[in-house]
Amino acid sequence: MAVDTLETRELRYFVAVAEELHFGRAAERLGMAQPPLSRAIQQLERRLGVSLLERNRRGVSLTGAGEVLLHEGRAALDATAAAARRTRRAGGADSPAGSxxxxxxxxxxxxxxxxxxxxxxxxxxxxxxxxxxxxxxxxxxxxxxxxxxxxxxxxxxxxxxxxxxFDSEELLTEGQVAILPTGHPLAARRTLSLSDVSDVPDLPLARWPRHGTYAPGPGPEIHDLAQLAQLVALGRTVAVFPDSARAWLWAEHTAVPLTDAPLVVTHIAWxxxxxxxxxxxxxxxxxxx
Amino acid sequence: MAVDTLETRELRYFVAVAEELHFGRAAERLGMAQPPLSRAIQQLERRLGVSLLERNRRGVSLTGAGEVLLHEGRAALDATAAAARRTRRAGGADSPAGSxxxxxxxxxxxxxxxxxxxxxxxxxxxxxxxxxxxxxxxxxxxxxxxxxxxxxxxxxxxxxxxxxxFDSEELLTEGQVAILPTGHPLAARRTLSLSDVSDVPDLPLARWPRHGTYAPGPGPEIHDLAQLAQLVALGRTVAVFPDSARAWLWAEHTAVPLTDAPLVVTHIAWxxxxxxxxxxxxxxxxxxx
DNA sequence: CTCTGTCATACCCTGTGGGTATCACTGGGA
DNA sequence: TCCCAGTGATACCCACAGGGTATGACAGAG
CATH class of the missing domain: 3.40.190.10 (Periplasmic binding protein-like II)
Structure with a gap:
């Protein structure tokens, strides 16, 4: 194999190991046995002339080069997967160029x-x-x-x-509203500020995952809007949303404009x-x- | 091989064929024989479930899906090459993360x-x-x-x-100047407009390649600044450059500010x-x- | 109606990617 | 202190995929 070319397979293997930090689990995730995976990573390190993993007592950690390859490798794998998906999609109706x-x-x-x-x-x-x-x-x-x-x-x-x-174009700018349970004292106000809704001990702000993890905080961890809506209706949390989110408000919810929340801009991006x-x-x- | 994964090697092969539109030349460029290349492309088409090339009488042309794969595949190959290069660079001094x-x-x-x-x-x-x-x-x-x-x-x-x-930050905004041979009538003017320099029959604007090809036009085709400087000094062409290009002016050149040329913004991008x-x-x- | 240029097919062979069995090492617990 | 559990590395083997050579099928140009 050419010494300066990285194969998709090698990237997949390395990313799996780098994410698991464990050859056995990575091999299982990849649907293969552990020894060939170890060998593949060794070959990769030799070909790149760089050590990617620190094999310590009790486990594995990334070197600086390993961190770089994890980031760049993910991007490359994404781009490769995108090529396959978009090609398949374009080929559905075996169509001439530009159709x-x-x-x-x-x-x-x-x-x-x-x-x-x-x-x-x-x-x-x-x-x-x-x-x-x-x-x-x-x-x-x-x-x-x-x-x-x-x-x-x-x-x-x-x-x-x-x-x-990404490339993008701006479509719409709007303010944000606090979504509160109807009947809560704050729901009667004409406007609120961020400090009003973030410092209320009995109404912690709900948290949702960013990049797969939850920020620390007192609020409940939610992962879809139905959950959130229910918790708001129950008076267990408060949420902050763009103005247009009023559209999905249920009867049990009240939206109060926030005066100092950052503006939300909707873009179309590609x-x-x-x-x-x-x-x-x-x-x-x-x-x- | 997994049916939904594209290997780097396959992308390299396809991009070569798509660029050459000729299996023989592409195989030569790849340093291999033509039959295995034909077979690899057939396998790729079968795995993607899409026809990528139109094998016509006398040569090959791209289908719509083929055009998509050419663009996306180039991007994926770039990303893969970037992963290898940046990893090698990071690994030179076998350094801990973040160093x-x-x-x-x-x-x-x-x-x-x-x-x-x-x-x-x-x-x-x-x-x-x-x-x-x-x-x-x-x-x-x-x-x-x-x-x-x-x-x-x-x-x-x-x-x-x-x-x-790319991500970027603006660093500097400047106007543009016309670079003229000293002694040309226009060189005596305090300012010029774009129409002054683009409509002079005896001084056609030089052209340089964008993405490997030259735009049509009467001006000479150049590909480096030394060439350009020489042609300007000889009175054969005129060039338009950002203000800061005055720095490399030779004695034979004169820079005259343009009043209506678009501003040039220097960015740092990553x-x-x-x-x-x-x-x-x-x-x-x-x-x- | 050839002849040339093109891509596809047939067939073979080698290299390598993957599997199984096992080793070497280290840390923790009784 | 010793053993064991758990980890990654090594040894060895095999199958097959990816590559080569020879040749076929076809279409256009002359």
């Missing part, structure tokens, strides 16, 4: 429903609109979906999502090297809404 | 010399500065160097470079997922200049 394809649009499960509706309606009215598949996702997953090709384009919300590494005509049309439609 | 490494900074060969000098001086004065390797490159290559890991960070100049897909401390320090230094 309409399908587009997968990732949206936060309950984010800016009206905007999404308007966008889909407007785009569908375009003369040669592609088919849009809407992929509802969790609270902060759009970046990953876009990176590994499960989605082609996404609606993102700063400052919750990061636009780093991988920077995209060249599809369908995508260009969707972006044009979105910016002209 | 100072070397950073490769890509700069246009003759772009903003003073800014670069100030940046290097200021950064070298930092308490734990990493070693900076300056990689001078051609007229528009920084994006590629950053993408495939030959560089870690670059000075880029909009609107000549595209910042798409791959969006970078996490190195050395890079963070360099960026901080640059923005505080």
């Amino acid at each position: 309409r394809g399908r587009l997968v649009l990732a949206v936060k499960a309950a984010g800016s429903h009206e905007l999404l509706q308007k966008l889909l309606d407007a785009y569908a009215a375009e003369p040669d609109a592609a088919e849009i598949e809407v992929l509802p996702c969790g609270l902060c997953e759009q970046e990953g979906l876009l990176r590994d090709g499960r989605a082609d384009v996404a609606l993102m919300h700063t400052p919750f999502n990061s636009l780093a590494g 991988p920077p090297h995209s060249r599809s005509l369908a995508l260009a049309g969707l972006i044009r439609t979105a910016t002209q809404l | 100072r490494g070397r950073l490769v900074l890509a700069v246009k060969a003759a772009g903003s010399h003073e800014l670069l000098q100030k940046l290097l001086d200021a950064y070298a004065a930092e308490p734990d500065a990493a070693e900076i390797e300056v990689l001078p490159c051609g007229l528009c290559e920084q994006e590629g160097l950053l993408r495939d890991g030959r560089a870690d960070v670059a000075l880029m100049h909009t609107p000549f470079n595209s910042l798409a897909g 791959p969006p997922h970078s996490r190195s401390l050395a890079l963070a320090g360099l960026i901080r230094t640059a923005t505080q200049l």
